[in-house]
Amino acid sequence: MKVVVGSGIIGSWIAYQLAKAGEEVYVIEKSENAGDGISGRNSGVLHSGIYYDPNSLKSKLCLRGYELAISFFQKHQVPFLLCGKVITSGLSNSKEEETEKQIEIEKLLENGKNIGIPDLEIKQNPGNHWKHVEGNSALWVPKTGVVDVPTYLKMLWRACEEEGVQFLKNKKIVIDQGSVFSIDETTQVREEIEADHFINAGGLYSDELIKQAGSEDYEIRPNKGEYFRLKKTLPYETLIYPLPMKTSTALGVHYTFHLAGDAYAGPNSNWAESKEDYKMQTPRSEYFESLRKILNFYKEEDLSEGYVGLRPRLFYKGAAIKDFTILKQSNWIHLLGIESPGLTSAPAIAEEVVGMME
């Protein structure tokens, strides 16, 4: 028997692949509603992998995950759109900044070509190709898409159930002196669980379980990404991004749209007060300034408060870890720091985890 902790996109994909391989699988979720975690609060973008070091797990699993995710969408009627993305230099404050940005765009192009992303192209004066886009040059990445995340999660859970996966909600897993217990969140009744493998896909809380298992040095710090809702969509369906942030793994405030018809600007990057801190904190004027650097389509009044997602930033002995971390310790597999591009990579992360059990 395999027990997966967490019913987000990562735990659910692992459960699905294990069940398809003939295993008896239980998914145990502490929340009453599956999908309450990071998986329900993101940009819904299928990333090409262009940003990541080619030797990283993020790069390898994003490339593979993209292909597997699209096959799943086609098989299970999940709405998605391969709309492409524009990464623009945007407005700059100085000549030096502009020169640096041109170098960054060239570097991204080079990285993308190295890992085989097709049809990349640098466009001068991107505003001539995509109206309202600011900047002197931009990288066009046709291999990028958006997916309807609520439907994706729903269809994945349905596919899991069809393969025989059992979901137990409102139950929290803890490790106490080497034994594993499930605690009912309502009654607090505690029950010991035995399994041949446990998989810790606890998202923001996965550090708690690895600490309880004896590895005290891992810590997840929640990093807040706020989204503002935009009054109207752009007149074309393409994602507009700035160059990625240098100080963080965040990609910078970008324009995105959901297939249901809403458009958003986001997410920014600030430390959250806690793993439950979902309150909006950035003044609209400050946020508008970030968006204005890449697009001249909106007025400040077009922005209204949207939603907040929390990134599970991983630290080991106080040092930031940029890559996904997947660790096998006795009969546990721990997944830590599964931030972006986790949604894209999920099916490939699951393959990796299943492979570690063989």
Ligand SMILES: Cc1cc2nc3c(=O)[nH]c(=O)nc-3n(C[C@H](O)[C@H](O)[C@H](O)COP(=O)(O)OP(=O)(O)OC[C@H]3O[C@@H](n4cnc5c(N)ncnc54)[C@H](O)[C@@H]3O)c2cc1C
């Ligand atoms: C702002 C933001 C934007 C993003 N945008 C993108 C994007 O556009 N494209 C992309 O590819 N990726 C994106 N990501 C990353 C992606 O959303 C995540 O990598 C992915 O959703 C992580 O899923 P998860 O299953 O690990 O976590 P979660 O969805 O949080 O699931 C973990 C689950 O485990 C449960 N749990 C925790 N501890 C326990 C316990 N002890 N017992 C029982 N249950 C437990 C929790 O309740 C939760 O439901 C974004 C992330 C953020 C924050």
